[in-house]
Amino acid sequence: MPNLVLTYFDGPGRAEPIRVALRISGLAFEDRRLKFPEFAEARARGDFPLGSVPVLTVDGVDVVQTTAMLRYVARVGDRSLYPEDPWAATMVDSVLECLNDSLSNAMLPSLFERDMAKKLAMRAELLTGPMARVYGYIEGVLSRSGGPFVAGGAMSVADLVLAAGVEQIRRGSLDGITVADLAKYPRILAAADAVAADPRLRTSA
Numbered sequence: 001m002p003n004l005v006l007t008y009f010d011g012p013g014r015a016e017p018i019r020v021a022l023r024i025s026g027l028a029f030e031d032r033r034l035k036f037p038e039f040a041e042a043r044a045r046g047d048f049p050l051g052s053v054p055v056l057t058v059d060g061v062d063v064v065q066t067t068a069m070l071r072y073v074a075r076v077g078d079r080s081l082y083p084e085d086p087w088a089a090t091m092v093d094s095v096l097e098c099l100n101d102s103l104s105n106a107m108l109p110s111l112f113e114r115d116m117a118k119k120l121a122m123r124a125e126l127l128t129g130p131m132a133r134v135y136g137y138i139e140g141v142l143s144r145s146g147g148p149f150v151a152g153g154a155m156s157v158a159d160l161v162l163a164a165g166v167e168q169i170r171r172g173s174l175d176g177i178t179v180a181d182l183a184k185y186p187r188i189l190a191a192a193d194a195v196a197a198d199p200r201l202r203t204s205a
């Protein structure tokens with residue numbers, strides 16, 4: 001097995017689905033969590049290839065891009081989290097990019113907005129714009145797969161990222177977006193519930 005170090009901030013963010021995928025896949029790893037000053041210091045030293053995290057260091061080689069890490073982990077471990085079927089794999093990839101690229105990037109400006117009134121206005125636009133488009137698309141994917149997951153009956157790394165986003169909203173971590181806003185996405189809620197019910201999330205180290 002490769003030697004794995006996952007470097008990120010001390011929070012869920014983009015890294016949590018990778019941590020969960022590593023555990024479910026049975027891969028031991030060092031969970032390197034940096035406080036922001038440590039991150040800034042390490043970045044100033046040039047520690048991160050793109051100046052950002054997460055970074056997954058595989059046998060001493062730094063790998064960047066969250067979705068690439070997720071696919072790698074899913075293929076190297078017990079291989080349960082990524083489908084063999086080309087169409088199912090394409091749906092997993094498509095949903096991963098919708099969430100980690102389209103939605104994350106659309107969300108970014110509001111994460112850094114300090115003025116609450118402006119933040120809430122940005123979130124309202126996010127809800128009716130990019131989020132409605134991304135979640136509407138994913139509802140369609142889940143409808144065609146037959147659910148509860150993106151690839152049908154088997155959970156994949158795309159479901160871990162989807163569930164992490166729903167969990168963030170359920171926790172109330174996104175001002176202006178509540179669980180009531182998700183009511184029109186019943187298949188996404190069902191996918192998140194099915195992820196939460198997977199016993200491997202509790203029994204994994």
Ligand SMILES: N[C@@H](CCC(=O)N[C@@H](CS)C(=O)NCC(=O)O)C(=O)O
Binds near residue numbers: 064065100
């Ligand atoms: N496309 C990259 C984006 C990585 C990214 O934006 N990371 C953020 C944290 S979620 C970061 O390091 N931000 C700090 C900064 O850029 O100063 C990925 O998917 O991994």
